Amino acid sequence: MVGGRWGCVKAGSRCYTDAVSALVDAQLVPSLGPAPERTGQPSAWALLPDELRALGPLRGDAERLFSRLQRVATWGPDGPEVGKSARALLARTDLSLPAIVERHPSEDGATRCVLRLADGHRVEAVHMPRAVKNPRVTLCLSSQVGCAMACAFCATGSMGIVRNLTAGELVGSVLALMRALGPASGHQLTLVFMGMGEPLHNLEHVGRALEVLHHASGLGLSPNRITVSTSGLVSGIDKLATWRVRPLLALSLNATTDEARARLMPVNRVWGLAALKAALLRFPLRTGEKVLIEYVLLRDVNDSDDDAERLAVFARGLRHNVNVIPYNAHDAAPASALPFAAPDDEAVQRFARRLSELGCLCTVRKSRGRDVRGACGQLVQATAQPRSAPSAGGTPASSPPRTRP
Numbered sequence: 001m002v003g004g005r006w007g008c009v010k011a012g013s014r015c016y017t018d019a020v021s022a023l024v025d026a027q028l029v030p031s032l033g034p035a036p037e038r039t040g041q042p043s044a045w046a047l048l049p050d051e052l053r054a055l056g057p058l059r060g061d062a063e064r065l066f067s068r069l070q071r072v073a074t075w076g077p078d079g080p081e082v083g084k085s086a087r088a089l090l091a092r093t094d095l096s097l098p099a100i101v102e103r104h105p106s107e108d109g110a111t112r113c114v115l116r117l118a119d120g121h122r123v124e125a126v127h128m129p130r131a132v133k134n135p136r137v138t139l140c141l142s143s144q145v146g147c148a149m150a151c152a153f154c155a156t157g158s159m160g161i162v163r164n165l166t167a168g169e170l171v172g173s174v175l176a177l178m179r180a181l182g183p184a185s186g187h188q189l190t191l192v193f194m195g196m197g198e199p200l201h202n203l204e205h206v207g208r209a210l211e212v213l214h215h216a217s218g219l220g221l222s223p224n225r226i227t228v229s230t231s232g233l234v235s236g237i238d239k240l241a242t243w244r245v246r247p248l249l250a251l252s253l254n255a256t257t258d259e260a261r262a263r264l265m266p267v268n269r270v271w272g273l274a275a276l277k278a279a280l281l282r283f284p285l286r287t288g289e290k291v292l293i294e295y296v297l298l299r300d301v302n303d304s305d306d307d308a309e310r311l312a313v314f315a316r317g318l319r320h321n322v323n324v325i326p327y328n329a330h331d332a333a334p335a336s337a338l339p340f341a342a343p344d345d346e347a348v349q350r351f352a353r354r355l356s357e358l359g360c361l362c363t364v365r366k367s368r369g370r371d372v373r374g375a376c377g378q379l380v381q382a383t384a385q386p387r388s389a390p391s392a393g394g395t396p397a398s399s400p401p402r403t404r405p
């Protein structure tokens, strides 16, 4: 079933609901209806000051309470330290934070973390500090447990969708990672939603999380330091364009013909390259802003000179930066499940050079955390199923896997 939140496809005036229903019926794409949700008490981490105030009587300022909750640097050993009336208020909320149950530090300074959610599901995140003049940390976050998009090169695709992360879990992931690994302040933080799941399939919670993370009394994250990566959900891109806290947009493109893209990314059967480009052209960019076009380079699949030329044509007219990402092979899925190989360095450089010659602004992504399966496409999570009483110290990864380029 396709829910109302998906709206209608404007391109070609096709009704999204009809189009997707037909494709789902024909088993050409997995169901793209609303993802299952976790229900329960409202999470304290996702409430704005007015909403905290509305919970009940509070001695003191709700803005100050919000600040106490969101600014990890002010927390005591047991979390935010608040007064008696605030404690009574917060008892009406869910105060659970995702637990970091595994940490896998890489030689390059990145750390792949496994987060256990309150219902036992697990997702992954990567913490990537940068040793520059003004130190910064980039967090790569998951937005869903599993994913409905079924991209052929991504092990998560075979899992299907389990559920959306709630806004409280999204904000809670940020706070838990900051608390464990830093930074202390939101001003040193950059977020990328490039982990498990399709963020635009979870618009409601991602949108609310961004409102909370942006709030000046909390972390005060600028939307220019948050990137949301999509597999190409045109209805979601159009909605994202209207958000007050509108993040930067990245498109995971990965193929240059509709035929090839539909094979790699079934969402292309709903919105082809023409609809996608039209959506990017109408996406309102801020001064100096560019759309990031991510292109996972797969050996002998999408790495030809013709692909480079078609990619340059796709990017023409868009303020863009093409990010070429050599496929990161991993051993967590059987080779038969992911029959793709990484191109050699020479092929990567040739592809990038050709793009530059054709006028594309192009960078080759140096994936971090490769040795701990934390690099792009290697985030293969142990399980999307609840586990019985996992230990706080974490349990070894098994299957099924996930990954995202």
Ligand code: SF4
Pocket (backbone or CB within 6 Å): 147, 148, 149, 150, 151, 154, 155, 156, 157, 195, 196, 197, 198, 230, 231, 403, 404, 405
């Ligand atoms: S690549 Fe991204 S959108 Fe595609 S199945 Fe994997 S997690 Fe989902």
